[in-house]
Amino acid sequence: MKLDNIRNFSIIAHIDHGKSTLADRFIQECGGLADREMADQVLDGMDLERERGITIKAQSVRLLYTADDGETYTLNLIDTPGHVDFSYEVSRSLVACEGALLVVDASQGVEAQSVANTYQAVEYDLEVIPVLNKIDLPSAEPERVKGEIEEVIGIEAEDAVEASAKEGIGIREILERLVRDVPPPEGDPEGPAKALVVDSWYDKYQGAVALVRVMNGSIRKGQRIQMMATGRTFTVGTVGVMTPKPVELDSLEAGGVGFVIAGIKDVDGAKVGDTITDAERPAPEPLPGFQEVKPQVFAGLYPTESDQYEELRDALAKLRLNDSSLQYEPETSHALGFGFRCGFLGKLHMEIIQERLEREYDLDLITTAPTVVYLVHTHTGETVRVENPAELPEVGEIESIEEPFMLANILVPQSQVGEVIRLAEEKRGRQKNLHYTNAGQVMVTYELPMNEVVTDFFERLKSMTSGYASIDYELSGYQASDLVRLDILVNEDRVDALSLIVHRDQAYYRGRELAKKLKDMIPRQMFDIAIQASLGSRVIARETVKALRKNVTAKCYGGDVTRKRKLMEKQKEGKKRMKQVGSVTIPQEAFLAALSVD
Numbered sequence: 001m002k003l004d005n006i007r008n009f010s011i012i013a014h015i016d017h018g019k020s021t022l023a024d025r026f027i028q029e030c031g032g033l034a035d036r037e038m039a040d041q042v043l044d045g046m047d048l049e050r051e052r053g054i055t056i057k058a059q060s061v062r063l064l065y066t067a068d069d070g071e072t073y074t075l076n077l078i079d080t081p082g083h084v085d086f087s088y089e090v091s092r093s094l095v096a097c098e099g100a101l102l103v104v105d106a107s108q109g110v111e112a113q114s115v116a117n118t119y120q121a122v123e124y125d126l127e128v129i130p131v132l133n134k135i136d137l138p139s140a141e142p143e144r145v146k147g148e149i150e151e152v153i154g155i156e157a158e159d160a161v162e163a164s165a166k167e168g169i170g171i172r173e174i175l176e177r178l179v180r181d182v183p184p185p186e187g188d189p190e191g192p193a194k195a196l197v198v199d200s201w202y203d204k205y206q207g208a209v210a211l212v213r214v215m216n217g218s219i220r221k222g223q224r225i226q227m228m229a230t231g232r233t234f235t236v237g238t239v240g241v242m243t244p245k246p247v248e249l250d251s252l253e254a255g256g257v258g259f260v261i262a263g264i265k266d267v268d269g270a271k272v273g274d275t276i277t278d279a280e281r282p283a284p285e286p287l288p289g290f291q292e293v294k295p296q297v298f299a300g301l302y303p304t305e306s307d308q309y310e311e312l313r314d315a316l317a318k319l320r321l322n323d324s325s326l327q328y329e330p331e332t333s334h335a336l337g338f339g340f341r342c343g344f345l346g347k348l349h350m351e352i353i354q355e356r357l358e359r360e361y362d363l364d365l366i367t368t369a370p371t372v373v374y375l376v377h378t379h380t381g382e383t384v385r386v387e388n389p390a391e392l393p394e395v396g397e398i399e400s401i402e403e404p405f406m407l408a409n410i411l412v413p414q415s416q417v418g419e420v421i422r423l424a425e426e427k428r429g430r431q432k433n434l435h436y437t438n439a440g441q442v443m444v445t446y447e448l449p450m451n452e453v454v455t456d457f458f459e460r461l462k463s464m465t466s467g468y469a470s471i472d473y474e475l476s477g478y479q480a481s482d483l484v485r486l487d488i489l490v491n492e493d494r495v496d497a498l499s500l501i502v503h504r505d506q507a508y509y510r511g512r513e514l515a516k517k518l519k520d521m522i523p524r525q526m527f528d529i530a531i532q533a534s535l536g537s538r539v540i541a542r543e544t545v546k547a548l549r550k551n552v553t554a555k556c557y558g559g560d561v562t563r564k565r566k567l568m569e570k571q572k573e574g575k576k577r578m579k580q581v582g583s584v585t586i587p588q589e590a591f592l593a594a595l596s597v598d
C-alpha cells in the first residue's frame with residue numbers, strides 16, 4: 001500500500017469516556033469482524049481489564065476503510081493504556097502516530113490526564129481531532145465541553161465531531177476526518193530498517209510478540225534483526241497485522257504497523273521504546289526516546305500460608321513474562337516469613353498485580369503498605385537505595401535522606417478548589433501554579449512527596465470531590481527531607497512489616513493514630529497485647545488490646561453443638577488472611593492500616 005493511503009492514529013481518552021466502544025465501532029464499520037464475532041469491546045483483551053474497564057496493555061488494529069473519495073485507506077489504530085502509571089507506554093504509542101482522536105465524554109468534560117496526553121501529542125506534532133462522545137445522553141452539553149477543550153487544552157474545538165459510539169452516530173464522520181486531516185506517514189522504504197517497539201506481550205506458544213511501527217525499510221519473515229538498546233539479535237519467524245484477528249503477511253513496510261514474532265523468549269527481549277533494525281544492514285542510530293522503565297512503588301507480598309511460597313514465586317514469574325516493569329526478589333520478614341519485595345510502576349499497577357495473583361492464581365496474600373524508594377546518604381559517604389522501611393540504616397549512620405517528588409496537575413471544579421488545596425497542603429505539597437479557566441475549572445499544580453501520594457491521596461481526592469477532580473502526574477526528582485522510621489512493636493517485638501518512613505513533623509501524630517487503628521484491628525486474644533509505636537528506642541504511643549475473658553466457645557456451655565460449630569467456622573473464616581506474628585494473630589488490614597491514617 002502506498003504511504004499516501006496510510007493513516008496511523010491513537011485515541012486519547014479518559015477512562016470510561018468510550019474509547020473501546022468507539023474502537024469496536026470502527027472495526028464494525030470497516031468490516032474487520034462479522035457482527036456475531038463482535039464480542040463486547042474486542043480491544044480489551046483480559047477479563048480483568050473488562051471488569052475494571054481499564055486497558056492495561058496496548059493493542060492495535062488495522063482497519064481497511066473505503067472513504068467517500070472512493071479510495072481505500074489503511075487506518076492503523078494504536079491503542080494506548082488509559083492510566084497514568086503507564087505514561088511511558090502512552091508516549092511510545094503517540095510517537096508511532098501522525099494523528100490522535102481526543103475523545104471527551106460530552107456529559108462530563110475534560111480530565112487532567114487527557115490534557116496531559118494531548119499536550120504530548122501536540123508536542124510530537126500529531127494532528128489532534130477532538131471528538132465529543134456520548135452525544136446521545138440527555139445530559140450531554142457539547143457546546144460547554146467544546147469551550148472547555150479550547151479553554152483548558154487550548155486546541156480548536158469548534159468543528160469537533162459529535163458522536164455516539166453506543167448509538168453509532170458520527171462514526172463515518174470521524175473516519176473521514178482521519179483520512180482528510182491526519183497526514184500520511186513519511187519514511188524511506190529503501191533505507192536500513194528501523195521499527196519502534198510500541199508494545200510487547202507474552203504469548204504462551206510464540207514467546208514475546210512485539211507490536212511495531214516501521215519507520216524506514218521493512219521487517220520481513222526470515223530476516224536477521226537486532227534490538228538496538230540491548231544488542232540482542234533474533235530471526236523473524238512471523239510478521240502480520242491485527243484485523244483484530246491476527247493475519248500473517250510477508251513483510252511490514254515503512255509507514256506501517258504490525259506485529260513481529262522472532263523467537264524472543266520474554267518481553268525483556270523486546271522492550272517498549274526499543275528500535276528494531278536489520279542485523280546485517282543496521283541503522284546508524286536508534287530512534288530517540290528509549291527509556292528503561294523503573295518501578296517507583298514497592299511492597300512486600302507474603303503468602304498467608306507459608307506452603308504457598310513456591311506457588312507465589314511461579315505466579316510472579318508468569319506475570320513478569322508479560323510485564324517487564326514488574327520486579328520482584330525474595331525477601332524475608334521476621335514477622336511474615338518468606339515472601340517477595342515487589343516493584344511496581346505505581347499504585348494502580350500494584351493493585352492490578354495483587355488482584356491477578358489472588359484471582360488467577362488463587363493465592364491468599366498479605367501485602368505490606370506500599371513505599372517509595374529513598375536515597376539514604378550515610379556518614380561514610382555511601383548512598384543506599386532503600387525500598388523497604390525496615391531496612392533504613394540506624395539513625396547514627398544517616399547523613400541525610402532524599403525522597404522522590406512528583407509534579408501533579410489536578411483539574412477540579414472551582415467550587416472544590418479549596419478542599420483540594422487543603423489536601424495537598426496536608427500531604428506536604430508545595431503549590432506551583434493555580435490556573436482558573438473561564439470554563440469553571442481550575443488547574444492546580446502541586447509538587448508532592450510521592451510517599452504521601454501512594455498512601456490514600458487518590459482515594460481522598462476522588463471522594464472529597466465526588467469524583468470530579470482528575471489528576472495527572474510525573475516524577476520530578478529527588479529532594480532531601482527530614483524523615484524518620486516509625487516502628488510498631490507488638491508485645492515488645494518489632495513487626496518489621498509494619499515499619500514506615502514518615503516526615504519527622506508527622507511522626508508523633510502518625511504513631512499515635514496507627515497504634516489506635518491497630519488496636520481496633522487486632523482481634524482480642526487470650527492475653528493482653530501491647531501495641532507500641534516507637535522512633536528509634538523512644539516509645540511515642542501505646543495501646544492495649546485487652547485479653548478475652550473466656551474462650552469464645554465457652555459461652556456455649558458445651559450444649560448447643562450447631563451453634564458451637566458455627567462459631568468455630570466463623571473463627572476459621574476470620575483466620576483467612578491473618579498472620580501469626582509471634583504469639584499474636586494479625587489480620588491483613590493491619591498491614592495496610594498505615595494507608596488510612598491521615
Ligand code: GTP
Pocket residue numbers: 013014015016017018019020021022041044052053054055082133134135136137163164165166167
Ligand atoms: P477504558 O477501556 O477503561 O479506558 O474505557 P473506555 O474509554 O474504553 O470506555 P468504554 O468504551 O469501555 O465505555 C465506557 C462506558 O461508556 C461503557 O459503559 C459504554 O457502554 C459507555 N459508552 C461508550 N460510548 C457511549 C456513548 O456514545 N453513549 C453512551 N450513552 N454510552 C457510551
